[in-house]
Amino acid sequence: MESVTEELRKEWAQKQLELQSKLILEDTQAWQTKRITAENDLGFPGEESLQYVGGVDISFIKDDNVNACAAFVVCRFPDMKVVHRDLSMVKLTKPYIAGFLAFREADFLIEKIEKLRRDNLKIFPQVVLVDGNGLLHPREMGLACHMGVILDMPFIGVAKNLLHVPGLQRDVEFKDKIKQMERGGDSFELVGQFNRVYGLALRSCDDAPNPIYVSQGHRISLETAKWVVMKCIKYRIPEPTRKADHFSRDFLREQGKR
């Protein structure tokens, strides 16, 4: 007898393979290739510069694996002021299986982003940060890639913990490299099987010794991804996802949950 989760793994892995053919791992937008921002390009039209960065996250209630709060926020770049927030309760019916986070969470978040694309293009983000991985994934199709491909726009994955990937072992030298990072902005490449660069371990700020793990989602180079993440850092976690996390937690508490 085959277990239910084993069935899902096969089906979902197939879907990931399908989406992977559409994955773009380079800069495709003007603001990326020219590093144009609202600060330095005042002569360019709005859509040519980086002005808004999105962040998504989902928070849960204790003792409840189904009811959760999905959050999507947009921060103005580079001051990180929140200009848009979309919070709502959702029911997560799919199980969490490491390596398949997207199938549990992506749909709810995609829906919110599409809604803003219809309602208010003026503040639609040029790139979205995700709580989780992009390329740094056993099949190179983490949540950030998954959402990026479906929406066909730039995405970046930012994880707080390292996901197990073939060829990437956390041995002494790995831990040593982490210890050697001293300043905010210090980083090293995560090289896995076949010398594949999956992403970066990044010490995001001076105070936080624990790194975050940055990887390409879609339509962005690793270098630009790091640049965007660092520009969004006030604390360990970049502001867009950090704010999404805060708002969704507050929402749950105000709903009498938690």
Add this chain to the structure above:
DNA sequence: GCGACAG
């Protein structure tokens, strides 16, 4: 066979 494994 056992352990590791984003949120």
Add this chain to the structure above:
DNA sequence: ATCTTGTCGC
């Protein structure tokens, strides 16, 4: 993801 208070330091 979530369970959880105080506490040390700037």
